[in-house]
Amino acid sequence: MNRQRLKAKLIKYFLQSCGSLSIIIVLLIFLFLFKEAIPFIGSPGITELFHNVWNPVSFQKEEFGIVPLITGSIVVTLLAIIIAVPFGIIGAVYISEIASPKEREFLKPFIEILAGIPSVVLGFFGLVVVSPLIKDVFQLNSGLNALTGSVLLALMAIPTIMSISEDAIKSVPSVYKEASLALGASKLETIWKVVVPAALSGIVASVMLGMGRVVGETMAVMMVTGNSPVISFNPFSSVRTMTATIAAEMGEVTIGSNHYMALFWVGIVLMLMTFGLNLISYRVLKKYGLSEK
Amino acid sequence: MRGIxxxxxxxxxxxxxxxxxxxLPTxxxxxxxxxxxxxxxxxxxFPAILGTLYLVVGTIAVALPLGMFSAxxxxxxxxxxxxxxSIRMAIVTLAGIPSIxxxxxxxxxFVITLNFGSSILAGSLTLACMILPTIIVASEESLKSVPQYMREGSLALGATKWETIYKNVLPYALPGMLTGSILGIGRAAGETAPILLTAAAFFLPELPTSVFDPVMALPYHLYILATQHPEAQKILPMQYGTALVLLFLVVGLNLVAIILRIRVRKKYKW
Structure with missing residues (x-):
């Protein structure tokens, strides 16, 4: 009997430690990002990061201002979300309220496939198809700009926005709809004036989750945005995001150098941004009992 | 709306x-x-395909058992x-951290502090941390879908808690756990940013012989061919060929997961 009890205890502790590993990994991530980044505060000093020029490899004066990288990420992300939101929300409404069950069974997995396409493949597609197209349509010198990056990122955000918005729309109690229809509203009026407003917080959360995904996306943006670190809010200018900077430059730095530490700071800023976005959206989703997804 | x-x-x-x-022509x-x-x-x-397979196998070996036990x-x-x-909070946090x-x-x-160098081991461990949340959430869903009376019946007959889980819950939850995990594995196969820093090399004269060797990998190979190669324009067919193989691998895995999921749902209707 005692042996059995011991065995049960051992099993429980084993499973418990497996589960706790997730907590440990999160702590380790924070720990190691800061561990590699902290010496930067002593020299060359934390204020260096707030400057407006990112020029980490220079014989005269290295500059580690991450402002252009942050604005680059923000421009690309906002543009992507502006493109993705109408598609994501209208798609969600269509799939949950209008499509026939057969159509739904085809549409949902198909859009899931979009979520599964590796970002490097999307980036490649952007490079050979989307970027020349945008160059021709807007008559630019180069198709490698913020807009091209945003189009690809919008494609990545659409599945997230669609599937979570759909859940939110589905969870609207059907009595709302029935009441509206009974009062003589048409189906479309019911959808846009009753169902969507009732699901709005879930929809907003889905957009924020999509944003979190987009900010952190690396390969596609790195391949098509042109990568020049300038502060610009023009969608046709070449930009460089935080993610692309880390991925492109980490391979060439000396470990422990100022440049190396600055890249870890970029990583910290990036993580805090996505962390904030995710935290807010999960709060909202949890409030409405949608946090399962 | 249908149009959009x-x-x-x-x-x-x-x-x-x-x-x-x-x-296809390539x-x-x-x-x-x-x-x-x-x-x-x-x-x-070939070395890139093999490298990606090594990384995926390494990732599964680490993340799958850990994720299932956690669930x-x-x-x-x-x-x-x-x-x-706290664990749930950690999982949500992990799921939101960007791959880079x-x-x-x-x-x-892994690479610097534990001194694994740029290697299969470092890459697999990194990818495993990344897909752990996907596997835990999928496994949890599958476990939850096993009805409570399956557990109660077993416990009432005098089985211990672990016997109940092992013999009466896991066998029914396992197919769902595995199919859910395939999605995470597909993600690991297609990811570029993490292996860029921890495992991948563009060209290696020999195939890797141990887990401490760096590898070539499909996503990284495509990235280099498309953006860093001096004659990127001329070798378009090679790029398309590599993209197709990668897409086939990842979308193929996803399709398998989706089809299996439908079949598993039909098999166990509680």
Whole structure:
């Protein structure tokens, strides 16, 4: 009997430690990002990061201002979300309220496939198809700009926005709809004036989750945005995001150098941004009992 | 509204068809089993395919058992205590961390501090941390779908808690756990940013012989061919071929998961 009890205890502790590993990994991530980044505060000093020029490899004066990288990420992300939101929300409404069950069974997995396409493949597609197209349509010198990056990122955000918005729309109690229809509203009026407003917080959360995904996306943006670190809010200018900077430059730095530490700071800023976005959206989703997804 | 929804569908179809049409002519036995020549401009991509398989197998070996055990703890043992809440919080946090940050973390911990170097081991461990949340959430869902009376019946007959889980819950939950995990594995196969910093090399004269060797990998190979290669314009067929193989691998895995999921749902209707 005692042996059995011991065995049960051992099993429980084993499973418990497996589960706790997730907590440990999160702590380790924070720990190691800061561990590699902290010496930067002593020299060359934390204020260096707030400057407006990112020029980490220079014989005269290295500059580690991450402002252009942050604005680059923000421009690309906002543009992507502006493109993705109408598609994501209208798609969600269509799939949950209008499509026939057969159509739904085809549409949902198909859009899931979009979520599964590796970002490097999307980036490649952007490079050979989307970027020349945008160059021709807007008559630019180069198709490698913020807009091209945003189009690809919008494609990545659409599945997230669609599937979570759909859940939110589905969870609207059907009595709302029935009441509206009974009062003589048409189906479309019911959808846009009753169902969507009732699901709005879930929809907003889905957009924020999509944003979190987009900010952190690396390969596609790195391949098509042109990568020049300038502060610009023009969608046709070449930009460089935080993610692309880390991925492109980490391979060439000396470990422990100022440049190396600055890249870890970029990583910290990036993580805090996505962390904030995710935290807010999960709060909202949890409030409405949608946090399962 | 139908128009806008189908515009998205059309666009996805266009991406897939474009890569199929331009990629298929490149695919041949030599392409799939040959070594790259002239820095990837000619020859095949065998080492990259093999490298991606090594990374995926390594990732599964680490993440799958850990994720499944975590899910068992969360659904069967912990329910709602403080620790479980913190674990759930950690999973949500992990799921939101950008892949390049996982790359930085893998670089700091596995490559430099633990001195694994840029290697299969470091890459697999990094990818495993990244897909752990996907596997835990999928496994949890599958465990939850096993009805409570399956557990109660077993416990009432005098089985211990672990016997109940092991013999009466896991066998029914396992297919769902595995199919859910395939999605995470597909993600690991297609990721570039983390292995860029922890495992990948563009060209290696020999195949890796131990877990401490760096590898070539399909996503990284495509990235280099498309953006860093001096004659990127001329070797378009090689790029399309590599993209097709990668897409086939990842979308193939996803399709398998989706089909299996439908079949599993039909098999166990409680």
């Amino acid at each position: 929804t189908y515009l998205v569908v059309l666009f996805i179809a266009y991406i897939i068809i474009d890569i199929l049409i331009h990629g 695919i041949s036995w030599d392409f799939l089993t040959g070594d790259p020549e002239k820095s990837g401009a000619e020859g095949g991509i 068992v703890y969360l659904t069967e043992y912990a329910k709602q205590n403080k620790l479980a809440q 940050v996982f790359g930085l973390f893998g670089l700091g911990l």
